Amino acid sequence: DAGVTQSPTHLIKTRGQQVTLRCSPKSGHDTVSWYQQALGQGPQFIFQYYEEEERQRGNFPDRFSGHQFPNYSSELNVNALLLGDSALYLCASSRGQGDGYTFGSGTRLTVV
Amino acid sequence: GENVEQHPSTLSVQEGDSAVIKCTYSDSASNYFPWYKQELGKRPQLIIDIRSNVGEKKDQRIAVTLNKTAKHFSLHITETQPEDSAVYFCAASKGTYKYIFGTGTRLKVLA
Numbered sequence: 001d002a003g004v005t006q007s008p009t010h011l012i013k014t015r016g017q018q019v020t021l022r023c024s025p026k027s028g029h030d031t032v033s034w035y036q037q038a039l040g041q042g043p044q045f046i047f048q049y050y051e052e053e054e055r056q057r058g059n060f061p062d063r064f065s066g067h068q069f070p071n072y073s074s075e076l077n078v079n080a081l082l083l084g085d086s087a088l089y090l091c092a093s094s095r096g097q098g099d100g101y102t103f104g105s106g107t108r109l110t111v112v
Numbered sequence: 113g114e115n116v117e118q119h120p121s122t123l124s125v126q127e128g129d130s131a132v133i134k135c136t137y138s139d140s141a142s143n144y145f146p147w148y149k150q151e152l153g154k155r156p157q158l159i160i161d162i163r164s165n166v167g168e169k170k171d172q173r174i175a176v177t178l179n180k181t182a183k184h185f186s187l188h189i190t191e192t193q194p195e196d197s198a199v200y201f202c203a204a205s206k207g208t209y210k211y212i213f214g215t216g217t218r219l220k221v222l223a
Contacts, residue, residue: 042214
């Protein structure tokens with residue numbers, strides 16, 4: 001069981017650019033949530049996808065968008081990158097209402 | 113708004129002693145409370161969780177207690193070992209919808 005897989009593991013982008021992060025959920029999981037974790041902070045909820053639709057969204061601007069595919073994998077897109085977007089981006093998958101999240105190892109995004 | 117407060121931010125204990133981390137949540141509709149351990153540079157890993165219909169849950173050296181009236185829940189680690197050193201996060205949610213995480217507790221177990 002591969003667990004939750006995220007790619008890439010590290011990324012460096014320039015202010016104003018756009019970035020796409022990818023996540024493959026754990027086998028059997030159908031729900032994908034994305035979190036932003038700044039250094040020394042707890043993860044902050046960005047949004048959650050279920051049945052290819054955004055089910056819930058946190059307090060993040062519209063520059064943050066996402067998508068879920070029929071195979072349950074997901075993408076996180078961030079447009080017009082700011083220095084403050086530098087963080088670890090965590091993907092978590094879950095199944096229905098029964099289980100807790102399983103987190104991926106994250107993508108470390110650095111905006112310069 | 114929804115909020116989870118976590119204390120202390122850092123905790124140092126001697127090997128073999130117990131460690132307690134406390135969290136308070138604001139949304140009374142929260143019904144699921146997981147605890148995650150995150151080692152440096154690694155993913156958060158679920159170590160124990162509790163649902164609102166249970167007051168206490170144990171798994172070997174780890175236990176979690178929940179006081180719904182006070183909206184408090186706590187993580188208890190007994191007989192601490194150096195490998196318990198990590199950052200611990202509590203969270204509160206309604207089912208598997210968004211988790212509201214605490215700010216983390218850096219636990220150091222001194223050999």
